[in-house]
Amino acid sequence: MNKPIIRTEKLTKIYENGYQTVALQDVDLEIPRGSLSCIMGPSGHGKSTLLHLIGGLDRPTSGKVFLDDLDLTAIDANRLAEVRCRRIGFVFQFFNLLPMLTVLENVEIALMLAGVPPKEQHERARELLALVGLEDKHHARPNQLSGGQRQRVAIARSLANDPDILLMDEPSGNLDSKSEQELLRNIENVNQQGKTVVIITHSPTVATVAQRIFYIQDGRLKNE
Ligand SMILES: Nc1ncnc2c1ncn2[C@@H]1O[C@H](COP(=O)(O)OP(=O)(O)OP(=O)(O)O)[C@@H](O)[C@H]1O
Ligand SMILES: [Mg+2]
Known part of the structure; x- marks a missing residue:
């Protein structure tokens, strides 16, 4: 069997x-490489905490997080930031787009931060926006977009560093069902390109596309 891309050991x-x-x-958890998984469970029960820990955004009190063979809990902050920057993309519930910049610029700036050479940033940003079906919105600003469109810009931006893992915290939390369907198609598309995707969701619709569902209750992983 394939080794998991992410594995946690007694994560607390x-x-x-x-x-x-x-x-x-x-929490002992294994996320298969290339899979699309969901994390579900009641509000306040530890889902975002778990996602932040596996993405190296925060440190556990005890336990371990392995990204392939690398123990994220054993490396210093600089190295952790470097691993995050190279391998992990995040999509947060509330977009975090820069309001003064256009859609295209929001993605270009992420490419710049990811170290993509200036000459390639423009073309690459166009490619990423095409991937999420926003080629006609390059020059719009975030407040001129619908919630679903903003979330798709956030996905395009999260792919700037060409991460092999995409972590999403309630990406469809604010969307109507049609926008959610569209977003899901984009997410499946990204997953089919070989990226491992982990989505926190309360939505049964999102859960239908998952190959694996982890259920967190009272800070513990419930057995499926
Ligand atoms: N920075 C913090 N300081 C103190 N307590 C926190 C902090 N962040 C989260 N918590 C607490 O930890 C618990 C788990 O929070 P978490 O954000 O992981 O829940 P969640 O499952 O993502 O909930 P939701 O579905 O509402 O987003 C909650 O009781 C919350 O109040
Ligand atoms: Mg949360």
């Missing part, structure tokens, strides 16, 4: 702000 996160919140406890 306890937040301390005056009192303790056990957000995640002893």
Whole structure:
């Protein structure tokens, strides 16, 4: 069997702000390479915490996260940032697009940050926007787009560093069902290009495209 691209071992996160919140406890999880997986579960039960830990955005209280053979909990902050920048793309629930820039510029700036040579940024941004069906919106600003279109810009942008893992936190949380369907087609398209995709979702529709569903309750992984 293929080795998983992400594996966690007894992953635990306890937040301390005056009192303790056990957000995640002893989670052992394996994400197959090239798969499309969903993380589901009630609000406040640890899903975003888990996604942030496997993406190296935060550190666990205890336990380990392996990206292939690399233990993300054993490397320093600089190295972690470098791994994130090279291998992982994030899509957040609330887009985080830069409002003063056009759609094309939002993607170009991500390419610049990913170290793509200036001469290639423009062409590559056009390619990424074509991938999410936004070739006619290059010059629009985010506030001139629908929620679904903004989310698709966020996906194009998250692919700037050509990551092999795409982590999405409720990408369709604000969308109507038609926009959600369109977004799903884009996500499946990205997955079919060989990227491993992990989506946190409350949506049964999104869950139908997943090859694997992880259910988190009270900070623990429930057995399927
Ligand atoms: N930075 C933080 N400091 C303290 N507690 C936190 C912090 N972030 C999250 N928590 C707590 O940890 C628990 C898990 O939060 P998390 O954001 O992972 O939930 P979630 O499953 O993503 O919920 P939702 O579906 O509402 O997004 C919650 O009780 C939350 O209040
Ligand atoms: Mg969350």
